[in-house]
Amino acid sequence: MQEPAEAAPPATTRRSRAKAERRAQLLRSAARLIAERGFAGVRLEDLGAAVGISGPAVYRHFPNKDALLVELLVDISRRLLAGGTAVVAHTTDPRDTLERLVDFHLDFALGDPDLIRVQDRELHSLPDDARxxxxxxxxRYVEIWVGILCRITPDLAESDARTMAHATFGLINSTPHSADPRSPEGTRAVLRLMALSALAAAPQLQPANNRPTTSTEDR
Structure with a gap:
């Protein structure tokens, strides 16, 4: 007996596409306004004005400011994890993987500097469960980097790899302050070179179990 054909998924309607585009526009504008004014200094009415709609129309997309902030910060953390996971899944050589991870994070930092500022300043403003x-x-995103660094240098202590990953994020995430709007490619090249040069220092670190310890008699 022939299996019935599966129904085709409904085509995306013009109205649903317009709604999705408006929501994305609101999120981009929200990131910019919150980065400039702080979360407490932005009202949903301000956001509506920024995209050319009324304040009440914003509530069709977000019930309140907390929901807006949750979507901004939860979404970017999920995007980073998904992107990092995809990089690892599609590469085999760990050094190549590390370069691709740096490039991926540079794409984020240069493409969404407002989100970096919002995350740095407003993580505490999230509801507890979202935070x-x-x-x-x-x-989990950090541990992707830790795993690759430890594959490149098996003797590297995980704690050192974690420190290196966080320091790399700090360097690359400096784009809200360091990026030259006249030369984004120049900024990218400088940050990429600095990040990869710093990460290349991993083999020079002593394994944790070989490091000299400082006794109280030495102090």
Whole structure:
């Protein structure tokens, strides 16, 4: 007996596409406004004015400011984790993987500097459950880098690899302050070179179990 053909998924309607585009526009504008004014200094009415709609129309997309901030910060942490996971899944050589991870993070930092500022300043403003999710997702992203660094240098202590990953994020995430708007490619080249040069220092680190310890008699 022939299996019935599966129904084709409904085509995306013009109205649903317009709604999705408006939501994306609101999120981009929200990131910019919150980066400039802080979360407390932005009202949904301000956001509506920024994209040319009324304040009440914003509530069709977001019930309140907290929901807006949650979507901004939870989404970016998920995007980073998904992107990092995809890089690892599609590469085999760990050094190549590390370069691709740096490039991926540069794409984020140069493409979404407002989100970096919002995350740095407003993570504490999230509701507790959303803040926990963001931190957990961020930790999982860090561990992707830790795993690759330890594959490149098997004797590298995980704690050192973790420190290196966080320091690399700090360098690359400096784009809200360091990026030259007249030369984004120049900024990218400088940050890429600095990040890869710093990460290349891993083989020079002593394994944790070979490091000299400082006794109280030496102090």
């Amino acid at each position: 926990r999710e963001v931190r957990l997702t961020q930790r």
